[in-house]
Amino acid sequence: MQRIQCLVFDMDGLLVDSEPVARQAWEKVVQQYGRILDDETHSRIVGLRLEETSVLLQARLDIPADPTELARKKEAYLAQLSMEGVPPMPGLDELMAELQLRQVPWGVATSNRRAFVTQVLQQLGLWSTCQSLTTGQDVQRGKPAPDIYLLAAERMAIAPEFCLALEDSVPGAQAARSAGMVTIAIPGPHETVEAFDFVDFVYNSLGDVAGDMDMLLAASPPSS
Secondary structure (H helix, E strand, O other): OOOOOEEEEOOEOOOEOOHHHHHHHHHHHHHOOOOOOOHHHHHHHOOOOHHHHHHHHHHHOOOOOOHHHHHHHHHHHHHHHOOOOOOEOOOHHHHHHHHHHHOOOEEEEEOOOHHHHHHHHHHHOOHHHOOEEEEHHHOOOOOOOOHHHHHHHHHHOOOHHHEEEEEOOHHHHHHHHHOOOEEEEOOOOOOOHHHHOOOOEEOOOHHHHHHOHHHHHOOOOOOO
């Protein structure tokens, strides 16, 4: 019996392999100030909104510039780097086919900016089938706060407990679980499986999720 009424996806590192492009854009920004974006610092910004990332990098790397300026430069570089498209993650087409077969609506809840997300979804041919888009610009608090997923559920007109969220980062998964959604983690390259011990399901790829779709649509969140 189907219980889940919709899916809500993170985007970066989950739907598309955009993390390398985003990192390259930030590397270009900090290099202007003679700084290097090391792996540890990069791992701290995965899943954060642009505004929060700019503040973190400015403080952590002691960059002599206003975070607003850093954010503006990063957006300019990202637009240039993504012009040729961002590759989809393995299994995306397969999962979307399963959702279409079952007529399950889906939306996106991402920390990224609306213009970039719209560009990516259009490049993937998914813009017309995405029922709802919620970005970091739409909420006061970014992930791991639940705000973005609560708003996504509201826009889908479906209670959070009947939504299935998919995430690749710990802050994002925390946000989805705090919102009361059944949560799937597909750990990104900077995460470990053990870090997601609080989610409902952990998978290796979107293709693996597609293979378990009937079971997942019947899933209920833990009572705790």
